[in-house]
Amino acid sequence: MTEYTLAEMMCVVAAREMPAEGVVMLGMGLPVLAGTLAKMMHAPNLSICTEVGAFDWEPAADVPRASIGIHDFLLNAGAAMVSDMVDALGTLLMGGNVDLGILSAAQVDRFGNLNTLVIGDYLAPERRLGGTGGNTEIACLAKRVLTIMPQERRRFVPRVDFNTSPGYISGPGARRSAGLDRQGPNAVVSTFGVFGFETPDGGESGSCEMVLEAVFPNIEPDVVQIETGWALRVAPTVRQLAPPTEEELALLRRLDPYQFYLSPGRY
Amino acid sequence: MTEYTLAEMMCVVAAREMPAEGVVMLGMGLPVLAGTLAKMMHAPNLSICTEVGAFDWEPAADVPRASIGIHDFLLNAGAAMVSDMVDALGTLLMGGNVDLGILSAAQVDRFGNLNTLVIGDYLAPERRLGGTGGNTEIACLAKRVLTIMPQERRRFVPRVDFNTSPGYISGPGARRSAGLDRQGPNAVVSTFGVFGFETPDGGESGSCEMVLEAVFPNIEPDVVQIETGWALRVAPTVRQLAPPTEEELALLRRLDPYQFYLSPGRY
Amino acid sequence: MTERKLMTESDAVSRFVDDGDSVYVGYTAAAYGLCREVVRQRKTGLELIGGSVGPQGTMLIMGGCADRVRSGYVAAALRPGAVQEMMNSGKLKYEDYSNQAIALMLMAGALGIPFIPTRSFLGTDYLDRRNVEHPGAYLGEKKWKVMESPFDGQQFVALPALRPDVCLLHAQRADEFGNVQSWGHQGDAKWAYWAGKKVIVSVEEIVPHEQVLEDPGRTIVPGFRVAAVVHMPRGAHPSGAIGYYDFDYAFQGVSGMHRMSLSDEAWRTFADEWIYGLADHAAYMEHYRERFGDQNLARTDVDSGPSPQPGVRYGYASELPFRMEDQP
Amino acid sequence: MTERKLMTESDAVSRFVDDGDSVYVGYTAAAYGLCREVVRQRKTGLELIGGSVGPQGTMLIMGGCADRVRSGYVAAALRPGAVQEMMNSGKLKYEDYSNQAIALMLMAGALGIPFIPTRSFLGTDYLDRRNVEHPGAYLGEKKWKVMESPFDGQQFVALPALRPDVCLLHAQRADEFGNVQSWGHQGDAKWAYWAGKKVIVSVEEIVPHEQVLEDPGRTIVPGFRVAAVVHMPRGAHPSGAIGYYDFDYAFQGVSGMHRMSLSDEAWRTFADEWIYGLADHAAYMEHYRERFGDQNLARTDVDSGPSPQPGVRYGYASELPFRMEDQP
Secondary structure, X not given: OOOOOHHHHHHHHHHHHOOOEEEEEEOOOHHHHHHHHHHHOOOOEEEEEOOOOXXXXXXXXXXXXXXXXXXXXHHHOOEEEEOOHHHXXXXXXXXXXXXXXXXXXXXXXXXXXXXXXXXXEOOEXXXXXXXXXXXXXXXXXXXXXXXXXXXXXXXXXXXXXXXXXXXXXXXXXXXXXXXXXXOOOOEEEOOXXXXXXXXXXXXXXXXXXEEEEEEOOOOOHHHHHHOOOOOOEEEEEXXXXXXXXXXXXXXXXXXXXXXXXXXXXXO | OOOOOHHHHHHHHHHHHXXXXXXXXXXXXXXXXXXXXXXXXXXOEEEEEOOOOEXXXXXXXXXXXXXXXXXXXXXXXXXXXXXXXXXXXXXXHHOOOOOEEEEOOOEEEOOOOEEOOEEEEOOEEXXXXXXXXXXXXXXXXXXXXXXXXOOOOOOEEOXXXXXXXXXXXXXXXXXXXXXXOOOOOOEEEOOOEEEEEOOOOOOOOOOOOEXXXXXXXXXXXXXXXXXXXXXXXXXXXXXXXXXOOHHHHHHHHHOOOOOOOOOOOOO | OOOOOEOOHHHXXXXXXXXXXXXXXXXXXXXXXXXXXXXXXXXXOEEEEEOOEOHHHHHHHHOOOEEEEEEOOEHHHOOOOHHHHHHHHOOOEEEEOOHHHXXXXXXXXXXXXXXXXXXXXXXXXXXXXXHHOOOOOOOHHHOOEEEEOOOOOOEEEEEEOOOOOEEEEEEEEEOOOOOEEOOOOOOOHHHHHHHOOEEEXXXXXXXXXXXXXXXXXXXXXXXXXXXXXXXXXXXXXXXXXXXXXXXXXXXXXXXXXXXXXXXXXXXXXXXXXXXXXXXXXHHHHHHHHHHHHHHHHHOOEOOEOOOOOOOOOOOEOOOXXXXXXXXX | OOOOOEOOHHHHHHHHOOOOOEEEOOOOOOOHHHHHHHHXXXXXXXEEEEXXXXXXXXXXXXXXXXXXXXXXOEHHHOOOOHHHHHHHHOOOEEEEOOHHHHHHHHHHHHHOOXXXXXXXXXXXXHHOHHHHOOOOOOOHHHOOXXXXXXXXXXXXXXXXXXXXXXXXXXXXXXXXXXXXXXOOOOOOHHHHHHHOOEEEEEEEEEOOHHHHHHOHHHEEEOHHHOOEEEEOOOOOOOOOEOOOEOOOHHHHHHOOHHHOOOOHHHHHHHHHHHHHOOOOHHHHHHHHHHHHHHHHHHOOEOOEOOOOOOOOOOOEOOOOOOOOOOOO
């Protein structure tokens, strides 16, 4: 069968994890590629929206690419509505219409908080990053969040250097006391597997910690632990994920014709 | 020369009082007729806007009528932009872009406050009226206000039964302490004449009271006093206003083909 | 989304309008046909919401459907009669706002923020405590609150966000999935499409989904926000729909509609003939033609106004240059 | 209004961009040509404003024009180099917000309200006092404030209204009076047109006023809000204009533009050739053609995407029926 990279597997699995329908807001980066793949594979009823102002985008069967960034003009072709950022991040998102936000970040921690802003101390940065864009409000206000990031110990940290995008913050009840609604079930898809969070009620109770639920082919849970910066919780039974199908791989690669998302050795 | 009614004279004079240019928001009723007359007579550069969402409306030379109310579809023909009420009463008006608001009301008082809501006590009304519509925000937020209403003692009262639309409220400094900006020079055009307000600085100083500045032909200042509910201030020299020209009258009547605004004996 | 939202007005109203709901009733293209159906189904305990509530709201008041109104203008209160009496007697509760206030409150509801500041109402008698507690009031301290900006001390009035249970709207066209397209001045309708918990839209035309995709900038709300779309030609009658037909003022006179707020008798006379006695909007239009003939209907047809010429394109490049292979 | 707003980019920038101004620099159709002119005129002390500040802002930073940035994303900070160093050293002050925050702050500025609530940022580290006082900060307590709704106790973040001194925007078309028409997803541009104290718009096409009147719903800002309109075909290059041309990623590579934030040398190399060495946008496009040929420019031409078909009309009836004279 066809060779594939872990980054390709990550996108395919993230796509598979997406629901069959509902309103989805795609963040910058891999979420755009994975979301488009899902929409064109098993989830044609997914309503893809972007913070720039495209609502319910339907890619044509012969769409030449996944959107380059979230401002690609092709998002205007096939969208049921185009508008602006206040309508997208305000009316749509803060108004409570986004079922699922798909995000990526530089760091994620055990409670699913994300960091898009700075490595090290914000007051004396080791390394400054581009910034959060719309990542913060999507994490605050979407009903569910799916995060896509490569599995590396420096990225999977006990506590993000700077919490730009709240998951369960510091554990049970923390979202409520911060003034945020419940959220979940949330998930993280990495280059090794799929993680859920241990809370039955969107952050009100349970440990709210990340739990390894499924692994890629030939990835052992203890390998995942090595690239995780804290003592990782592992589900009683860890699902073994099927490799990408020929169809999934072919479409994924067709959607990234310039290797804008999956250039060799990028992850 | 052609016969004319005092109501027709009122509209013609109100039109003449309008500036040659600037952004004008037209309230319900006679302001629509007078504003359209001004735009088609001496003020082609006036930018006529409505709270329903028409921006910079230019009536065609052969426009069949003045807008019936402020929601007439013909306001979409000749408008440079059409949008909605948030853009018109929020972005345009509260955003500080309206140079002049043209209003009408059931009552006006010595400080130019208007009442569009109720005759008598709000808690035990003698008579309920339709309501303020957009009158309140235009009075609060336009840089200048021109009010058009028939001169009757029951309408020109010492203190409006209910201040729905602030002029100078209770006198000098009152707008500032209420949190409103300065406003003026304001004016009132009635069926007898034109009134200004005694304040050099938009309500910061001076008595801020209404002052008779000009009268219609054959109208004596003491007649105006009879139809005014308080001791009326009169300017040292009261201008005598010229009667409507044939051109003004002809256009005015053409703009009101259904006598929607100026039905016989309405005023 | 491929969920079909197209249904009859009877199904839309019976499924999505519940007794006791707060109901936005539209403005520039008022959903008269949907309001007549609400009267026909004898819903009760409704709260009317709109910057200015016109005759479509009067029908809901006189029909016994609505007992509260939150608005800047109540057309039925303009003349002495039954509605004024109901407001004085307390049978009809009311909270007076303004066109701007209702529009901003709908926007705040759509945005999901708890309130929105305005500088309107400052310096007016509306803010006096005794007036907030007027006999017809039902919001009390929840109506609004005067505050100061934490940044510059500017006084403002905090208006609470408004999310009507149902919004009844009429627009020019939609596809079967509920993607609604509307053009022309919108009044306070634009934000109602997003503020409503249940959005019901009647339209002049049902168009193919592909036509919506040809001009996504004309879409005012996407289908996933819409509960029901009803195909109702002339559904705004006797008001109008921009580009389709204009206001039928003559009808309001001869039908007795303009007198319906004066007394229960006047209401019954009008309503028995034009609402209760007719099964649906199709029957309403048929009755109009029988009573007044096509030529009177035709007098409201649009015969003027601009149409966009071609020139707009939502264009992109199917192949993007990422490298310059061919420099001269 | 009949005041003509059409002028050259040189006049527009010299007349309406002052040293020390806060400047919105655009997003989806970024005003690259206008930004290059600002660099050319060596304006100084500018504050950059935008939900996400892209390479057009990087030019203003590297060109020594801007020393502050208020944004949710600074593209130039993505990679180590001169801009990151400027942010660490304090040479470039910055206030981190988000795309939603900047868009809402511009809307609040446009609306004339002192602030706007958001529920974003709750639960994040942005709100920690120590982070509000970070070394690059210049707003302090004026940045935002956590408050509670007076109606339901809901926590929110009050974002102060933002009214940039100047907004630089690029759109598809306008008439000579500055009535601007734009379509396609707008990012945070829509409210910038209304929030800016001075609005400068470059456009692909100048169209007759009559064409604007044919489709007033396509107008994003009326001329009386616009200080200057500049006719600048391909003025968004190397970004794009929906319906006209797409992004020229290849150019950003071969011209050295994508390296301009790495060092002053890299900046000078790019800027001397593509900004300082060229008199205006026309010269810029001419130089492009000389260096890379028309065929490379043609690769960014749009070849796909929908165009609206006829069917929309802003119609009304020239004669309204007020009486029924002719009942059958």
